[in-house]
Amino acid sequence: MNxxxxxxxxxxxxxxxxxxxxxxxxxxxxxGDMLRAALKAGTELGLEAKKFMDKGALVPDTVVVGLVKxxxxxxxxxxxxxxxxxxxxxSQAKTLDGMLKDLGQKIDHVVSIEVPDAExxxxxxxxxxxxxCGAGYHVMFDPPKKDGVCDKCQGQLYQRDDDNExxxxxxxxxxxxxxxxxxxxxxxxxxxxxxxxxxxxAEIFARIVKVLG
Ligand code: AMP
Numbered sequence: 383m384n385x386x387x388x389x390x391x392x393x394x395x396x397x398x399x400x401x402x403x404x405x406x407x408x409x410x411x412x413x414g415d416m417l418r419a420a421l422k423a424g425t426e427l428g429l430e431a432k433k434f435m436d437k438g439a440l441v442p443d444t445v446v447v448g449l450v451k452x453x454x455x456x457x458x459x460x461x462x463x464x465x466x467x468x469x470x471x472x473s474q475a476k477t478l479d480g481m482l483k484d485l486g487q488k489i490d491h492v493v494s495i496e497v498p499d500a501e502x503x504x505x506x507x508x509x510x511x512x513x514x515c516g517a518g519y520h521v522m523f524d525p526p527k528k529d530g531v532c533d534k535c536q537g538q539l540y541q542r543d544d545d546n547e548x549x550x551x552x553x554x555x556x557x558x559x560x561x562x563x564x565x566x567x568x569x570x571x572x573x574x575x576x577x578x579x580x581x582x583x584a585e586i587f588a589r590i591v592k593v594l595g
Pocket of ligand 1: 417438440468470
C-alpha cells in the first residue's frame with residue numbers, strides 16, 4: 383500500500399506516520415527529515431537546502447525528487463511506503479506519478495489531515511524535539527517532565543530552526559498557495575481520504591485507520 387500524507391505543517395503527519403508504521407508495517411519517507419539529516423551530516427545538498435528551509439520556502443523540486451526516487455527503490459519499500467511532506471506542489475505530484483508508472487507502482491490513498499491555521503501556529507511554535515532520539519514534545523500540549531530534557535533518553539530538546547513564528551507564517555502561506563492545490567489534483571484521481579486533524583492523537587489515528595478501510 384502506497385500512501386501520501388497530506389496536510390499543513392503542524393497537522394501531525396509525522397506523529398501519525400509513526401503510529402502507521404506499526405499498524406501497516408510500511409516505512410515513513412519524510413523529505414523534511416531527509417533534508418535535515420543531510421544538513422546534520424554537512425553534505426552539500428543539506429547546506430543548499432538550508433537556505434530555503436530557513437525562509438520557510440520549498441527547496442527546488444529536482445533535489446527532493448532525487449531523494450524520493452532513490453528511497454522508494456530500497457528493499458524496505460517493497461510492500462509499500464508512506465510519503466510524508468512529499469509531494470509539496472502539483473509539479474512534484476506529476477513527476478511522482480510518472481516515476482511510479484515507470485516502476486509499475488501507484489499511489490493508493492492520499493490521507494488529507496485538516497487543521498485550522500490558528501491551531502497550527504500554536505502547535506508549531508511549541509514543538510520541541512530530542513537531539514538524541516528524535517522524540518517529539520510540545521511545551522503546552524505534551525511537555526517533558528523536566529524542562530528541555532527528553533523523558534525517554536535524557537537528551538537535550540531543541541526547537542527546529544523553522545518553527546519560529548516568522549518562518550511558520552511563511553510555511554503556512556507556502557502550504558496554502560502551493561500544496562493545498564494537491565487536494566484537487568488527487569480528488570481528480572478519487573484518492574483523497576479526508577481526516578479531521580483536531581483532537582486526541584489516538585482519536586485522529588483511529589479516523590485514519592477508518593478511512594483507509
Ligand atoms: P517538513 O519537515 O515537511 O515541514 O519540511 C521542512 C522544510 O523542508 C520545508 O519547509 C521545505 O523547506 C523543505 N521540504 C520538505 N519537503 C519538501 C518538498 N517535498 N519539496 C520542497 N521542499 C521540501
